[in-house]
Amino acid sequence: MTQRDIFFVANEVDELGGVGRWQAQMAGLLAGRGHRVTVIGIAPANHPMDLGEEPPFRTVTLYARRPPGRPRARRFLGRADPAVRRHETHMRTAASRLTGLFRAARPGAVIIVGQVWAMEWVALADTAGHQVIGMTHESFETARKSSRFGRVNRYYKDVDRLLALTQEDADRWVSEGMNNVGFMPNPLPIAPGTPSPRTEKVVVSIGRLSHEKGVDLLLEAWAEAAPKQPGWTLRIHGSGESEALLRRQCAELGLKDSVDFAGQTDDVPGALRASSVFVQSSRGEGFPLVLLEAMATGVPCVAFDCAPGVREIVTHERDGLLARPGNTSELARHLVRLMSDEQARDTMGDQALRSVQRFDPDVITGRWEELFAFLER
Template sequence: MTQRDIFFVANEVNELGGVGRWQIQLATLLAGRGHRVTVVGIAPPHHPMDLGERPPFETVTLYARRPPSRPRPRRLVGRIDPAVRRHEAHMRQAAERLTALFRAARPGAVIVVPQVWAMEWVALADTAGHRVIGMTHESFDTCRKTSRFQRVKKYYQDVDRLLALTQEDADRWVGEGMNNVGFMPNPLPIPPGTPSPRSEKVVASIGRLSHEKGVDMLLDAWAEVAPQQPGWTLRIYGRGEAEAELRQRCAELGLEDSVDFAGQTDDVPGALRASSVFVQSSRGEGFPLVLLEAMACGVPCVAFDCAPGVREIVTHEEDGLLARPGNTSELARHLVRLMSDEQLRDAFGERALSNVRRFDPDAITRRWEELFDFLER
């Protein structure tokens, strides 16, 4: 195995959330296999994750404060607009630090860019002949609804590989004329361990309280579930900008006795093992880590089939149940079915615990190393 210098260049080094957790996990896995890993953030995190006292990789952040958004050039002035020129000069100055890092690396280094905003700085740097791998950590359909879509096509068109999270999403990018596309699933964030006894009358939801995560739709579904399953609690873990609105919605629906807003948790496996069913009601997803974590805890999942990554993880009617996106009545029916049938919960939970092992971190890490070797040929 070739030991390499590997750079992750992302929006932040340790931002709380799926991409941040994925980045820290993969950097740690690769460092554990002897690679020299550096994690570079463009800006400081809004909500930092704890890296521990001595992470096995170096960290660098280019800006002390988050840089302002790129100004739109005034129509008659265009690129000679002084505000645009100042912004680009600051970007080039920050990109020079990337250039210095890349030039100091050993031959065969790899630069992994998991977020397209960060790629704007990598595009200004001298990558010193090293291979560059771009990534999109959301589904094709989710990306297409945002400004990131055109930026992915612009900034990733000439990288050595653009990685989606699933084959289905990769095929969609090929359809957009991207001829450098592959796919790579996320590794399992926690090892499969002692499963939940699935005896507590608790349905768990874990995620940021934001519009994208669809907890408003979950409350609508729970309004149908709660009268049919007295004694059960919907326990919602997370914080976010929609919390006050969601609490108000919960009260309007008369659900305060059966819904527990439990706040942020630092013990996701513990929260999952204290539940019997996990529910995800997102409007959009990439390759959701929390579904992997729930299955690793032997907890059957009910989710909206909102992205290829969701149905790649959960197999409908085998280890969980999938509802059509946004169909809250169908989500409610799936929840009631699992909540009312202990044998079905146990069967799905045990199969989930077994099936999720295909995302074993060592296996995914080896796939990354095989990709590095392939690109070097």
């Protein structure tokens, strides 16, 4: 396989979260196959994660502090507005650093842009002679509800390939008139190891305490499920801006004795192995890594079917259970079913451990290298 210069460009080099974790993992996997990898961030991370003392890739951040948003031009001035012109000058100066990095690369280099905000700078840089791959790490429906939808259409329409996370999402982008679309799932972020014994009376949730992650919906579901299965605990790992509201909701629902707000964890596999059921109550998702991690520890998953990536990972009634988005009563029934039926937990958990192997990192990395070779033809 040809060894290449590969650039990952995203909003940040090491932001804690799904995109940051995916980027660090893929950069490491490709570096491990002999590619020369550079990870470029536009701005410093707000919540940096630990990349280790000597990551196998180079890192570059363009700005010392997060740049201000693009100013809205005053009426009648348009791009002649001095504030707009200053902003564009600053962007072009930063983009010139990208140009320098790209020009120093060997022929056949690949530029992978993980987030569309970062693509605004890549679009100003000279990428001549290199392949540019743009990515959207959220579902089509989630993007459509935000300003990112228009920016994906604008900034990714001329890249060599736009990658969604699933075939279903890719098809939706094709229906928007994008003719350069493919898909690439996320790799399994941990190696399957000793599975959970599934004997602890614990349902675990792991994720940011934010509106998007729907922990408020989970508490509503738990208020229905917990009385039917006394002795079980809902353990919530995570932190975020909604924590105070969620704790108040928990108290108002009378759940304090059965809900444990356990804070962030640095040992996700350990937290999963200490549980018997994993639950995800998100309002929107892309291709959630934590579902992959739960399945890799043999823990059956209950989740809202809120995105193609969720149903791509979890097969309903085979290795987990899916509820209609926002339907807390259905989520509660699925939880009660697994909490009350040890055989169902074991059957689905064992199947989860088998089925998640299709996202093995070597398999996904091989697909990336096949894509690089295809685009080079």
